[in-house]
Amino acid sequence: MDAISITGLAKSYGTTLALDGLDMSVATGEIHGFLGPNGAGKTTTLRILLGLARADRGTAVLLGGDPWADAVDLHGRLAYVPGEVQLWPTLTGGEAIDLLGRLRGGLDEGKRRKLVERFQLDQTKKGNTYSTGNRQKVALVAALCSDVELLILDEPTLGLDPLMEALFREVISEERAAGKTVLLASHILAEVEALCDRVTIIRAGRAIESGTLADLRHLTRTSMTAHLTGPPDGLSSLPGVHDLIVDDQVAHFQVDTDKIDKVLRHLVDIGVHDLESRPPTLEELFLRHYRDDPAELAQ
Amino acid sequence: MNLFAGTGSLIRLALRRDRIRLAIWILLLAVLPVITAASFAELYPEAAAREQIAATLGSSPAIGVLLGPLYSSSIGGLTAWRLAVPASLLIALMTSFTVVRHTRAEEEAGRSDLLGANVVGRRAPLTAALVVAVGASVVAAAVAAGGLVAADLPVSGALAFGAAMAAAGVVFSAVAAVAAQLWHGSSAARGAAVGVLGISFMLRAAGDSTSGVEWLSWISPLGWSQRLRAFGDERWWVLAIPLVVGLILVATAFVLSTRRDVGSGILATKPGPEAAAASLRSPLALAWRLHKGALIGWIIGFVGLGTVMGTSATTFADLFAESPELARLVEQLGGEEGLADAYISAMLGVFAIVASAYGIQAALRLRTEETVGRASPLLATAVPRWRWEGSHLVFALLGPVLLLLVGGLAIGVAYGISIDDIGGTVVDTLGGALVQLPAVWVLSGLAAALFGVAPRFTLLAWGALVVVFLLGQLGPILQLDQWVLDMSPFTHVPQVPGGEVTATPLLWLGAVAAGLTLIGFAGFARRDVG
Numbered sequence: 001m002d003a004i005s006i007t008g009l010a011k012s013y014g015t016t017l018a019l020d021g022l023d024m025s026v027a028t029g030e031i032h033g034f035l036g037p038n039g040a041g042k043t044t045t046l047r048i049l050l051g052l053a054r055a056d057r058g059t060a061v062l063l064g065g066d067p068w069a070d071a072v073d074l075h076g077r078l079a080y081v082p083g084e085v086q087l088w089p090t091l092t093g094g095e096a097i098d099l100l101g102r103l104r105g106g107l108d109e110g111k112r113r114k115l116v117e118r119f120q121l122d123q124t125k126k127g128n129t130y131s132t133g134n135r136q137k138v139a140l141v142a143a144l145c146s147d148v149e150l151l152i153l154d155e156p157t158l159g160l161d162p163l164m165e166a167l168f169r170e171v172i173s174e175e176r177a178a179g180k181t182v183l184l185a186s187h188i189l190a191e192v193e194a195l196c197d198r199v200t201i202i203r204a205g206r207a208i209e210s211g212t213l214a215d216l217r218h219l220t221r222t223s224m225t226a227h228l229t230g231p232p233d234g235l236s237s238l239p240g241v242h243d244l245i246v247d248d249q250v251a252h253f254q255v256d257t258d259k260i261d262k263v264l265r266h267l268v269d270i271g272v273h274d275l276e277s278r279p280p281t282l283e284e285l286f287l288r289h290y291r292d293d294p295a296e297l298a299q
Numbered sequence: 300m301n302l303f304a305g306t307g308s309l310i311r312l313a314l315r316r317d318r319i320r321l322a323i324w325i326l327l328l329a330v331l332p333v334i335t336a337a338s339f340a341e342l343y344p345e346a347a348a349r350e351q352i353a354a355t356l357g358s359s360p361a362i363g364v365l366l367g368p369l370y371s372s373s374i375g376g377l378t379a380w381r382l383a384v385p386a387s388l389l390i391a392l393m394t395s396f397t398v399v400r401h402t403r404a405e406e407e408a409g410r411s412d413l414l415g416a417n418v419v420g421r422r423a424p425l426t427a428a429l430v431v432a433v434g435a436s437v438v439a440a441a442v443a444a445g446g447l448v449a450a451d452l453p454v455s456g457a458l459a460f461g462a463a464m465a466a467a468g469v470v471f472s473a474v475a476a477v478a479a480q481l482w483h484g485s486s487a488a489r490g491a492a493v494g495v496l497g498i499s500f501m502l503r504a505a506g507d508s509t510s511g512v513e514w515l516s517w518i519s520p521l522g523w524s525q526r527l528r529a530f531g532d533e534r535w536w537v538l539a540i541p542l543v544v545g546l547i548l549v550a551t552a553f554v555l556s557t558r559r560d561v562g563s564g565i566l567a568t569k570p571g572p573e574a575a576a577a578s579l580r581s582p583l584a585l586a587w588r589l590h591k592g593a594l595i596g597w598i599i600g601f602v603g604l605g606t607v608m609g610t611s612a613t614t615f616a617d618l619f620a621e622s623p624e625l626a627r628l629v630e631q632l633g634g635e636e637g638l639a640d641a642y643i644s645a646m647l648g649v650f651a652i653v654a655s656a657y658g659i660q661a662a663l664r665l666r667t668e669e670t671v672g673r674a675s676p677l678l679a680t681a682v683p684r685w686r687w688e689g690s691h692l693v694f695a696l697l698g699p700v701l702l703l704l705v706g707g708l709a710i711g712v713a714y715g716i717s718i719d720d721i722g723g724t725v726v727d728t729l730g731g732a733l734v735q736l737p738a739v740w741v742l743s744g745l746a747a748a749l750f751g752v753a754p755r756f757t758l759l760a761w762g763a764l765v766v767v768f769l770l771g772q773l774g775p776i777l778q779l780d781q782w783v784l785d786m787s788p789f790t791h792v793p794q795v796p797g798g799e800v801t802a803t804p805l806l807w808l809g810a811v812a813a814g815l816t817l818i819g820f821a822g823f824a825r826r827d828v829g
Contacts (some may be wrong), residue, residue: 050679053827070682080679086672089407089484090588091571098575099585103680124570128407128484139676152679 003028003150003181008059010205011044012120018044020205021058026183026198028149031176033196034185041205042185043083049183063150076105079143079165083154083185084117085135089129093138094123095192100142112145118167132159144171149173151182169194188212221254223278224263229271252284305419309427313401315663321435324393327373327440327765328386332460334773336450339662349377363507364611367522370531371398375452379460379529384503387467387524388496390439391624394468395492396474401428402476404485406562414664425556427477429472429549436468440620456530470520471496473548477650480555483564490596496521499599504607520544590694594701597657599651601706606647609713609728614638640797643710648789650706651735652768654699658743659760662695662819665750666757675829688751688823692816695743700736707732727796734795736790737808742767744815751822756770 004026011019019041026032036042047053049062051071065074087096101107116123119137128224130138136159145150151172157165172182172195186192192199199216201209209216221242228249235251236244241258245252255263267275314321343349353372353759366558369380402425405411411424444461448454471492478491499519516522519543527537579582666689668674677687710727715721746760753759770779770787784790788811791804 022337047675047827047829050675052675052678054825071678072681075679076681078679080676082676084672085676088585088589088673090592091485091575094573095571095575095579099579100680102575102580103582103677103682105681122570126483126568126571129568132409165523194789206749248595271528 001028002026004032004060004062004080004183006045006060007058009045009048009060010056011041011048011053012056017205019048019055019058022202022205022207024200024202024207024210026181028181029179030197031172031182031184031195032185033192033199034197034202035187035189035192036185036202037187042202042203042206043154044130045132046080046152046183046185048153049074062193066108077148078150078152079104079146079148080152081136081139081143081154081156083158085132085139087138089126089128091127092124093121093127093134095131096127096138097123097145097216099141101146104146104148106147107142107145108147109145112141115141115144115171118171119164133161133164133185137162137164140168140171144175146163149181151180153182155187156184157186165176165191215282220259223254223259224252225276226251226272227274228267229273235266235270238263300414302422303426304422304423305414305417306423306426306430309414309419309423310430313397313427313431317397317400317431321393321397321431324389325439325442326391327433328464329390329446331386331389332378332382332443333446333450333581334755336447336452338442339374339377339381340450340735343374343377346372349373353377364504364607365501367379367507367516368523370525373456373530375456375460375530377530378447378452379456379463380525383460383463383525383529384500384521386443386464387521388514389470390464390468390500391496391520392434392493393439394436394472395478395496396489397432397435398428398472398475398489399479399485399492401431402557403479403482403488407483407485411560415590421555422553425476425552429476432475433465433469433586436465436472440465440468448633453530454787455533459529459533459535462538463527463529466527466538466545467520467524469545470541470548472525473545473552474520480552480559481565482569483562483566494596494606497603499604500517501607501633508607508611512800520605525800531700540774550599560588564697582677582687583693585677586690586694588683589664590698593660594657594694594698597698598703601653602701602709605650605706605709606713608643609710609715609724610717610791612642612646612714612717613708639714640727641794643714643728644794644797646710647703647707647728647731647735647795648771648792651699651701651739651789651792652764652771653701654706654735655742655764655767656737657702658699658739659746659764660700661751662692662743662746663760664694665691666746666754669754669828679827684824684828685820688747688820692743692747692819695747696816699739699743700733703732703735703739704729731795732804735792737805738792740812741788741808741815744812744819747819748815748822749819751819753824753826754826785797795812795825 002025004024006022007023009019009022010017022041022045024034024045034042034045044053048055048060049067051067051074054068063074063077067074087093088104092100097112098107101112111285115121119141121134121137121141123138125134127135136156140156143153157168159262160168172184175182182195184192184196193213196213199210200207201216226250230246232246232251235241235246235253240256242254242256243252339349345354349372353369353376356369366380366384370376371379374614405414405424414424440461444457444462447457447460462810474495475488477491478488478495479485482488482491495595498590499521502519503522506519506522507511516526523537523541526534528534555565579588587768635645665674668691674687678684706726708725711722711725714728715724742760742764745763749757749760767787769788770784771789774787774790788808791808793800793804
């Protein structure tokens with residue numbers, strides 16, 4: 001059974017339409033990337049899943065329950081890290097970790113010690129003296145040291161330095177190995193690319209793409225740079241080749257991923273002494289989806 | 300770089316953010332003196348009647364506790380006497396909150412870094428906050444003085460009254476400026492400024508009511524406002540004291556501000572425990588941690604004020620007994636004891652209003668936690684919404700009980716010691732304190748209901764408190780219709796000690812309070828968080 005399944009979810013705030021018929025599902029045991037620019041509706045979706053906001057229309061099923069009606073029972077089985085962590089000014093980080101863990105139903109002290117050490121978190125500071133990144137670490141440790149089935153993370157690496165970001169990826173991979181499900185909302189593509197099994201891309205309150213990274217890449221182009229030994233005859237008219245630039249004997253172009261074999265054959269005929277091929281990055285996928293060109297989107 | 304660069308832009312920013320907040324403060328401060336002067340003129344048009352009032356009330360140590368000395372029985376003199384302390388208190392709150400809001404609170408929220416990275420001098424934020432706060436007091440004072448002149452009162456007196464108000468604004472802007480440098484958190488800085496205000500009030504209350512220690516009033520900023528003797532024989536040189544003190548404090552604040560980093564306080568924040576005590580495992584335990592400090596501060600204030608009031612209750616009665624005609628009146632009222640009772644029940648009424656302010660503040664902590672973003676992570680754990688909401692409302696409902704109990708107890712014990720009957724007076728004053736509770740709960744309940752149903756309008760709870768306060772203070776003077784007075788829950792509270800207690804109004808008030816609180820729970824259970 002899916003850990004999360006959402007169909008036709010809609011939510012508006014006054015005249016602003018935050019969600020407009022969102023469909024998505026997260027399978028149990030996977031790390032699911034939830035990608036979208038600011039204001040696309042990611043946080044609204046998470047708040048509905050957490051029972052903090054009620055959907056106007058549509059259904060959401062979370063761990064087999066109703067996120068609004070069964071909120072308290074479900075919350076014992078999940079942990080949440082908000083996008084912008086605020087701590088209580090008079091409580092230390094350690095106290096906040098204990099409090100949140102206990103309210104969730106208990107925390108694993110051994111795991112907490114290890115996480116605090118790995119994230120190099122000073123637990124004795126008061127909540128209002130932490131930097132943004134350190135507040136984020138407090139929230140991450142608090143979420144990760146409980147034994148829960150599902151982690152809901154909203155831009156969890158905001159404010160973390162690159163070393164800590166790498167550590168975060170390591171820790172999340174371990175969580176997957178331990179059988180947990182992770183829903184990771186982000187607009188940092190490298191993070192999603194490195195971690196996620198499947199991705200849902202949301203735009204203006206709707207899911208516009210969903211699938212494994214391989215599925216999504218299929219929809220796009222591979223960048224190639226070929227050092228040719230012969231003239232690049234016929235390359236520009238070959239179906240599937242785009243944006244060809246020939247500079248001396250070096251050809252730069254993009255290929256529709258499903259036409260690659262034909263293009264390769266043609267290159268071999270011309271003669272190649274070096275070939276670089278780069279799979280499309282999520283960045284490119286993303287740009288394609290967010291380019292504000294309705295005609296292109298319709299294709 | 301110019302240390303003051305960008306001050307002008309910051310002033311405009313502060314005015315834009317505070318345009319409604321400051322307008323309300325200024326309106327309140329400007330209107331109060333005009334209404335008060337008008338009501339004195341209407342009630343006591345004849346000089347003889349005013350002199351009688353002045354002779355009895357003005358020299359009473361008991362009234363001295365609350366309002367200080369009276370210097371002239373003219374309408375202006377009575378107005379200045381009636382309002383010098385309340386207006387100074389209000390202006391002190393306005394200025395200190397404004398200064399902290401635009402300095403320390405901005406740093407705490409991290410917005411100062413955003414501004415500091417632009418062309419903003421290191422001294423600009425504090426300068427801008429001071430200009431706005433002092434400017435607002437000067438505007439309020441000028442409007443108030445203008446209103447008094449328009450009401451045909453002497454110009455020099457009106458100017459002196461306004462100057463005293465503005466001077467209080469200067470001193471407390473400066474106090475808040477220093478506090479904002481010392482502490483890391485904005486609530487600590489605000490608390491320190493209010494603490495200084497409380498101490499000023501106590502010093503002045505003691506100095507104005509007890510012979511031999513009059514000098515205490517001279518070291519209290521609230522005392523300076525009166526010693527200018529507006530509408531009496533004005534002593535303009537007194538103005539030099541608040542101005543010099545203000546300048547010294549402002550200079551201190553600027554020196555301190557250059558000795559610290561943006562975001563940090565001069566007083567270092569101590570590290571705390573790595574892990575929470577075993578008891579910190581429920582929303583209520585968290586709420587206790589969050590409310591503890593403020594509640595203790597309020598309790599100290601209530602004990603202090605109660606003691607001063609209780610001690611002065613007998614002198615109040617004595618004074619009336621000295622004049623033969625008044626003695627007869629006193630007899631009719633039930634003797635000296637009856638008069639002291641009436642005084643105590645009136646004081647308890649003041650306590651109840653103040654306790655309501657605590658109740659509203661405690662209830663609205665819910666909204667602060669929600670908007671700052673600390674409620675969501677908590678409600679994403681296995682905590683039902685009603686338990687989180689209830690954990691703060693416990694303080695909104697039971698906090699006033701505690702405050703009125705310690706306040707009533709302090710009055711009772713102090714009064715009891717002075718008439719050698721602690722047992723009797725304590726029972727009376729505690730009873731008098733407790734009958735106020737249902738009315739206090741109505742205001743706490745209103746704050747809870749607004750939080751549940753109309754979270755964006757929670758400030759209306761403070762508006763309701765101001766209306767209730769004004770109805771209580773000015774209603775009888777303005778001879779408003781009974782139905783207007785009836786809108787205030789406190790109109791329905793029986794007078795205790797001294798009066799008859801009927802259960803019906805108390806039960807009604809209790810039912811209204813309970814209903815409002817339930818609306819608060821039901822509304823929050825249904826709405827979105829955040």
